[in-house]
Structures are given as structure tokens and as C-alpha cells.
Amino acid sequence: MAVSKRKAYGGKVESFVKKCERSLAAAGWAHGLPAAAVAFLSLIWAPLSKGAFRHLRAGCPLDGAEELRFACYFTYFRWNRRPIVFEILSHRVGVELTEAEYALFLERSRALEAQGFRVVRITDVELAYARKHVYERAAYAMSRSGWGDEGWGTAI
Structure with missing residues (x-):
């Protein structure tokens, strides 16, 4: 069943990835989407949203944010929801970053x-080995993104 769902969303994921890469390149983000970001889109976001990418945007939502070689951002905007940032991180964040990074x-x-x-941090290792856990965290964040939910600016 999961394979058929993945195939069903494949064209939408591919189209969204191309759109993201164009918009990131236009913003000066030279590295494009890492493999972990594409995995997030195809394995987590597409099944969670039933293939809807309309309210998802690539790139950090902060004004003037520069590209980070170890992170990729997707922001989910809905008019009646608190925005969610999915921060896709390399597992190297904890071991290879310079102090300045x-x-x-x-x-x-x-x-x-x-x-x-609301920030949902996901590592490439989690996408590879704990996909169900990542899916559940993303679903929880989406279900709790109403304006009346606990705490502003929380990380999951």
C-alpha cells in the first residue's frame, strides 16, 4: 500500500522539488535541496498532506536569512493556523559545525x-531510520498549530 501511495504522489513531489529549486536559486541559495529534504517531501509531507503542496514553501521564512550548508527549511502557512517550520538537518550539526556556524x-x-x-526539527538519520516517528511528530505539529494551542514559538 505504501508503495502505491508513494507512486501516486511521485509526480507532485517531483514538480514541487523543481519549483523549490527554482525559487531557492532565485533567492541565491546555491545548494538546492539535499536528499534529506526530498525524502521529507516524498516520505512524510506527501502522505501527510495527501499530496497537497499548496501551503508549503521552501526556504527560511526569516528576512535576509542566509543559506546554511547543514539545514533546509520548509514553512507551512495557512491563514487560520500558526505557521510551522520544518527544519531538515544534517546529522553533522552536532559534530562538524564550527563555533560560528x-x-x-x-x-x-x-x-x-x-x-x-512552531519549529519541527528533523535529521536525515531520523528520516532514514525512524520515519514513523518523524511522521507522527509532523502530524502532531499540524494538529496542534491552531492559534489557541499551548505556547507560541515552540519546538517539537
């Missing part, structure tokens, strides 16, 4: 949360 990562995380975004 880590400080920038922390600054960006604080800024997103301070502006009221």
Missing part, C-alpha cells in the same frame, strides 16, 4: 521561535 544555527532557531513559528 553553531552560533548562527542557535540564533536562527531562537529568531524563528520568537516570531511565533
